[in-house]
Each structure stands twice: as C-alpha cells, then as structure tokens.
Amino acid sequence: MNDSAYRVETTSRLAQWRIDNLAACTYRKSDPFTVGKWNWHLSLEKNRTLFIKLYPEISNSTRDNPPIASFIIRVISFVGNRQALVHPEIKDKQIKNNDDFVWAIEVPLTGKFIIDLEFLDLKTASPEGGEPCSIWAEGYTQKQSNATALASLSRMLSEGIHTDIVINASNGSIGAHRAILAARSPVFRSMFSHDLKEKELSTINIADMSIESCQAFLNYIYGNIQNEDFLTHRLALLQAADKYDISDLKEACHESLLEDIDTKNVLERLQNASLYQLPNLKTSCMRYLVKFGKIFDIRDEFNTFLQCADRELIAEIFHEVLGTWKGF
Structure with missing residues (x-):
C-alpha cells in the first residue's frame, strides 16, 4: 500500500482522510497530522462494525494538559450518490488517549470514502484554574493586540509623542509619560499623586544613572528593551528596579545575574x-x-x-x- 493511504490532508481546522479500499477485517492508523497545538491520529478498525477513533499523539504536553475538543466528524461515501454519515456534534470533550473518542458505525461501507473531521474549537485548561481557554481565541488576536500595543508604546518613547515629564540623568535628559511611569512603579505614582517637586516641575532627577542606562530603564518600562542593552546595563537596572519598586525588572536582573x-x-x-x-x-x-x-x-x-x-x-x-x- 502506498504512503498516501495513511496521509491526512489538513487546512487550519479541517482534516480529511481518504480511504480507497478497506478490507473486511483490517486495522489502519493514519500518519500524524497537526491541528492546533497537537499532532493527531485517526484510526480504523473493521470487523462486523467499523470503529473510527480520534486521539492526540502521546507527549508530555498531552498528558499534562490534554486537548478539550469540539468537532464534527462525518463519513462521506462515494458509492452510488454521495452520502454522508454524521456523528452528533462533540462539544468540549477531553481527548487524552485512543479510547476517549470511538465512533461505531454499523452501516456497511464499501469502496471509497472520506473521513471528514472539522474542529470547531480546541481548548486547554487554564493555568490559573477556572474555565478552559480556547487556543484560537487566545492566539493570534491576543498576540497581535499585544504586539501593536508594545509597538505604539515604543513609538511614544522614541518619538517623544506627547511627553509630559522630563527625566534628567547624569549626562542627559529624556522625555517620558507620567501615566506609564505611574502604572509601572508605585514610587513614580506616589511622586505624581502628591505635591512633590517632581509633580510641580514636571521633572525627575536620576543623577545616579547615565543617560544610556536611563534609556535602557525606560525601554524596559515601555516594553521595548533589547537583550544586548539589558545585559550591558543589568546592574544599573537592578539599582533602578529596587529604587522605584519595579519587582518584575528586579527579578529579571536577579535571574540574569x-x-x-x-x-x-x-x-x-x-x-x-x-x-x-x-x-x-x-x-x-x-x-x-x-x-x-x-x-x-x-x-x-x-x-x-x-x-x-x-x-x-x-x-x-x-x-x-x-x-x-x-x-x-
């Protein structure tokens, strides 16, 4: 039998396995095919009844966080007029091994047919507990939104868009934004919330940082620091993180050092x-x-x-x- 007999064709959410001929008593397992985060298999076992199984390839991620699948599966026969047997829609079923989804078909099938599998959703358990999360809902849209937001913040800093505070380092000055600084640091937030000189003069003096270290510090706050700059200025960033109570930066420096x-x-x-x-x-x-x-x-x-x-x-x-x- 040629290799194509085991190949499953896929698009983003649809998989089709074409069966040209199936002997009376036989077992056949497809090649792995990828949909979502997992590699999958379909298998056929035919005696008097045809059993179709769907299951993910065994891996650590499958064992620790198995997929929770919603899908429609059909068998489309080409004998006579095109006919389809449709399994009732599967909704939010955790599939961990080859016994978790089994479709027993009593209707005899001969000749060519297609197993048509359409994934409606794939979810994983939330790391924080609670409701499972769709891998597609969390995927592109969230990543695209995050990337666009970070790029916009970076432009605000690099192009000086509507800056409203000046940071004076030991050898230069940089414009920044009160709201962003206050959101990232409780120390900055306190400065701008009380009648301190920083609020009145719209300046912050950081005389113990060079302009280069201060730029790296702001780049981190705005989500745009490069790894090379981070490594170069680690100790200055550690000092600033401690001084302005930015715990994630302090921990990043700690891990790096x-x-x-x-x-x-x-x-x-x-x-x-x-x-x-x-x-x-x-x-x-x-x-x-x-x-x-x-x-x-x-x-x-x-x-x-x-x-x-x-x-x-x-x-x-x-x-x-x-x-x-x-x-x-």
Whole structure:
C-alpha cells in the first residue's frame, strides 16, 4: 500500500482522510497530522462494525494538559450518490488517549470514502484554574493586540509623542509619560499623586544613572528593551528596579545575574546580592567562592573586598567557609 493511504490532508481546522479500499477485517492508523497545538491520529478498525477513533499523539504536553475538543466528524461515501454519515456534534470533550473518542458505525461501507473531521474549537485548561481557554481565541488576536500595543508604546518613547515629564540623568535628559511611569512603579505614582517637586516641575532627577542606562530603564518600562542593552546595563537596572519598586525588572536582573558568575564578577555580584536582598544570587556566589574553591583564585581581590564589605556579609562568608571545610 502506498504512503498516501495513511496521509491526512489538513487546512487550519479541517482534516480529511481518504480511504480507497478497506478490507473486511483490517486495522489502519493514519500518519500524524497537526491541528492546533497537537499532532493527531485517526484510526480504523473493521470487523462486523467499523470503529473510527480520534486521539492526540502521546507527549508530555498531552498528558499534562490534554486537548478539550469540539468537532464534527462525518463519513462521506462515494458509492452510488454521495452520502454522508454524521456523528452528533462533540462539544468540549477531553481527548487524552485512543479510547476517549470511538465512533461505531454499523452501516456497511464499501469502496471509497472520506473521513471528514472539522474542529470547531480546541481548548486547554487554564493555568490559573477556572474555565478552559480556547487556543484560537487566545492566539493570534491576543498576540497581535499585544504586539501593536508594545509597538505604539515604543513609538511614544522614541518619538517623544506627547511627553509630559522630563527625566534628567547624569549626562542627559529624556522625555517620558507620567501615566506609564505611574502604572509601572508605585514610587513614580506616589511622586505624581502628591505635591512633590517632581509633580510641580514636571521633572525627575536620576543623577545616579547615565543617560544610556536611563534609556535602557525606560525601554524596559515601555516594553521595548533589547537583550544586548539589558545585559550591558543589568546592574544599573537592578539599582533602578529596587529604587522605584519595579519587582518584575528586579527579578529579571536577579535571574540574569545568576547565569554568568565568574572570577571577574563574583565579588561585585555578592555585594549587590547582599545590598538588594537577592538570596539565590548570594547563595550561588558563596558556593562559587567556597565550595568550588574559587576564593583561592582571586585571593588579592578577596582581601581588598574584605576591607570594605559589610560586616554581616563577611560573617556569612566565613560561616560558609567553616561549614564547608568542616566536612574535609
């Protein structure tokens, strides 16, 4: 039998499997075909009764979050006049394995026929609980809306569209928008809600940031930061995130700083981990220095570090050293 006998033709929501001939006693399983987020199979089993099954290909995502399908399935026969057997519409049925949807057809079928499968909707369980979410409703429209909104915010910043506040960095100024800053930072919101000089003068002075770091900071707030700029200005962004209480930026910096600890930056990161209360970064720096013995590779730098580091931090380091070496 040629390979086309197992192939299912698809469009975005429609699948058709053409059967040229089916022996009296037989089993046939289609090649996988993709609709939505899943690969699917149709199978046929014919004895006295014809059983048609629909099920997703087994995978971790199928097991953890199986599809909830609404569909119409038909068998269209070409013997004599074109005739169709139509299964009652399936509504919001979770399909996890090959026993979850079985259609038993008692009517004898001979010659050529088509299994016509039209998906009306595909849903997955919501991560937050509650009602399942349609993958199509959440897909293109939401992504397109988000992308358009972010592009518009980016233009507002880059083109200075109706800016109403000026941010003065250490070596330059940038126009921004009160509403956006207030929405992203409770500190900014407080500034603009009370009779502070920032509200009166329509300026914010951030003298501890360069214009380049400040631009990266605003780009993050407006949803348009590039990864290269983020990596370049991580420490300045961490400081700004802590100062202006932008928790998602602080966490993004924290996660990023964990990824590339080395002998050149470990002491600076340890200091920042202590200063900005980043427990995972502090633990990772301690392990790198003590458990992996890198403290010996930067002995001179470490001695200099001890002369200016916070006393509590120094005590923690020596506690880690004693705890590690006790096991030797």
